[in-house]
Amino acid sequence: MNTILGCIADDFTGATDLAGLLARSGLPVSLRIGVPEDAPTQTAPFEVIALKCRTAPVEAAVAECEAALEWLRRAGAGRFFWKYCSTFDSTAQGNIGPVAEALMTALKTDQTIYCPAFPENGRSIFMGNLFVGQQPLSESPMKDHPLTPMRDSNLMRLLESQVTRPVGLIDRLCVARGPDAVQAALQDHARKDIAHVVVDAVADDDLCVIAEACRDMPLLTGGSALAMPLPALYLRDGLIKAETITRQKPEVAAQGVVLSGSCSAMTRTQVAAYLETAPGLRLDPLALAEKGIDAALDWLNSQPLDAMPIIYATAEPSAVLAAQASLGVARAGEIVEDALAQLAIAARDRGARRFIVAGGETSGAVTKALGVSQLDIGAEIAPGVPWTYCISAGTEIALTLKSGNFGAADFFDRANRVLDAS
Numbered sequence: 001m002n003t004i005l006g007c008i009a010d011d012f013t014g015a016t017d018l019a020g021l022l023a024r025s026g027l028p029v030s031l032r033i034g035v036p037e038d039a040p041t042q043t044a045p046f047e048v049i050a051l052k053c054r055t056a057p058v059e060a061a062v063a064e065c066e067a068a069l070e071w072l073r074r075a076g077a078g079r080f081f082w083k084y085c086s087t088f089d090s091t092a093q094g095n096i097g098p099v100a101e102a103l104m105t106a107l108k109t110d111q112t113i114y115c116p117a118f119p120e121n122g123r124s125i126f127m128g129n130l131f132v133g134q135q136p137l138s139e140s141p142m143k144d145h146p147l148t149p150m151r152d153s154n155l156m157r158l159l160e161s162q163v164t165r166p167v168g169l170i171d172r173l174c175v176a177r178g179p180d181a182v183q184a185a186l187q188d189h190a191r192k193d194i195a196h197v198v199v200d201a202v203a204d205d206d207l208c209v210i211a212e213a214c215r216d217m218p219l220l221t222g223g224s225a226l227a228m229p230l231p232a233l234y235l236r237d238g239l240i241k242a243e244t245i246t247r248q249k250p251e252v253a254a255q256g257v258v259l260s261g262s263c264s265a266m267t268r269t270q271v272a273a274y275l276e277t278a279p280g281l282r283l284d285p286l287a288l289a290e291k292g293i294d295a296a297l298d299w300l301n302s303q304p305l306d307a308m309p310i311i312y313a314t315a316e317p318s319a320v321l322a323a324q325a326s327l328g329v330a331r332a333g334e335i336v337e338d339a340l341a342q343l344a345i346a347a348r349d350r351g352a353r354r355f356i357v358a359g360g361e362t363s364g365a366v367t368k369a370l371g372v373s374q375l376d377i378g379a380e381i382a383p384g385v386p387w388t389y390c391i392s393a394g395t396e397i398a399l400t401l402k403s404g405n406f407g408a409a410d411f412f413d414r415a416n417r418v419l420d421a422s
C-alpha cells in the first residue's frame with residue numbers, strides 16, 4: 001500500500017507515541033526502528049521511522065533524518081511529519097530547527113509549522129509559550145532534564161537560536177477563528193518570508209483546526225497529537241480507503257522485566273509506586289563505571305521473571321547532577337543506557353517476553369540491543385504509550401516504551417493489566 005504520510009521521530013518513545021495516536025484511527029500504521037536498509041516493501045499508509053537523534057550532534061541528526069526522508073519518499077509518501085517531544089526537548093543548537101530546515105530544503109518548501117501541544121498529556125501552547133500542566137515549561141520538571149534541560153518556555157525564542165530563517169507565531173485567537181483564518185495567517189507570514197511558524201493550541205479542537213488548515217503542507221512538525229486528526233482528514237479527502245485491520249494479538253508469556261533510565265518527575269513517582277509491590281534494583285552510574293554490571297546481572301538472575309522485577313537508574317536531580325559532575329553528562333547517560341541494554345538482553349535470554357522501558361534515550365538503547373527492526377502497535381496503556389509487538393532473536397516479545405513524563409503513578413502495574421486484558 002502506498003504511504004500517504006511519512007513520519008520521522010527523534011526518539012523511540014516519541015515514535016511509539018505517534019504510531020499509537022495514528023493507530024487510534026484503526027488504519028494501518030507501521031513503525032520501523034532506524035532507516036530500513038532494504039527498499040520499501042509492504043508499506044502502510046502511515047509509516048513512522050524511529051530515530052535516536054534528539055541529542056545527537058546536529059550534522060549526524062540531519063544526515064539520519066535526510067536518509068529517513070529518502071526512504072519514506074521511496075515508499076510513496078508525499079507528506080511528511082517531523083515528530084519531536086511535546087516538551088520541545090532540544091538545545092540551543094538543535095536538533096528540532098536544523099532538521100526541519102534540512103527537510104524543508106529537501107522538500108523544496110518555504111514554510112512549516114511547529115506545534116508540540118499534547119492536551120491529553122497537559123502540554124499546551126499559548127502566545128507561543130509552552131505549558132506543562134499549569135506550569136510554564138521552564139518552571140516544570142523539564143528544567144532539570146539530564147540531557148536537555150528546558151530553561152525557556154518561549155518556543156519562538158527557542159527556535160530562533162536553532163534556525164537560519166525568520167520565526168513567527170499564529171496565536172490561539174487566530175486558531176479559534178478556524179482553518180481559513182489559519183491558512184490566511186500562514187500566507188501572510190509567507191509574504192513576510194517567515195519560514196518557521198509556531199502555532200498555539202490548548203485543546204484537541206485547536207489541533208483539529210490546525211491539522212485541517214495545514215494537512216496539505218509538504219512538512220508538518222510537532223508532537224504526536226497534531227498528527228492524530230490527519231487519518232480522518234485523509235479519509236475524507238479520499239487519499240486513503242477505510243480498511244479494517246484485524247489484529248491477531250500474539251500470546252506473550254507473563255515473564256518480563258521493567259527497565260527505567262528516565263529521571264523525570266513522573267517516572268520517579270511510578271518507580272516508587274511499583275517498588276511497593278515488585279522486587280527492584282537501583283543502578284548507580286558511579287558504581288557501574290567502577291565495577292561494571294556483574295552485580296546487576298547476578299541480581300537479575302536471582303529474580304523470578306513472573307514478578308516483573310524492575311531495574312532502574314531513575315534518581316533525584318541532585319543524584320543525577322552528582323553522577324554527571326563526576327562522569328560527564330554524556331558518559332553518565334551512556335553508562336546507564338549500556339547497562340540497561342545489556343540487562344535487557346540477559347532478561348530476554350532467560351525467558352523475559354514483556355519489556356516495560358521508561359525513557360526515550362533508554363528505550364532507544366534497549367530496543368537497539370534487542371535487535372528489533374519493526375513494531376506492530378497494540379493496546380494503549382496511557383495516552384501516547386501503546387504496547388507494541390516485535391521479534392527479538394527470533395522470538396515474539398511485547399515491548400512498551402514510555403516517555404519520561406507520560407502515564408499515571410500506577411503505570412507499570414497498569415501496563416501488565418492492559419496486556420493481560422487485550
Ligand SMILES: Nc1ncnc2c1ncn2[C@@H]1O[C@H](COP(=O)(O)OP(=O)(O)OP(=O)(O)O)[C@@H](O)[C@H]1O
Pocket residue numbers: 011013014145146147261262263264267285313314315319320321323324332333334335336337358359360361362363402403404405
Ligand atoms: N542516575 C543517573 N545519573 C545520570 N544520568 C542518568 C541517571 N539515570 C539515567 N540517566 C540518563 O538520563 C537520560 C534520561 O533520558 P531518557 O530519554 O531515557 O529519559 P526521559 O528524558 O525521562 O524520557 P523522554 O525522553 O521519553 O521524556 C538517559 O541518557 C539515562 O541514561
Ligand SMILES: O=C(O)[C@@H](O)C(=O)CO
Pocket residue numbers: 011013014015017018084085086087118223224360384403404
Ligand atoms: O512527545 C512526547 O512528549 C513524547 O512522545 C516524547 O517524545 C518523549 O520522548
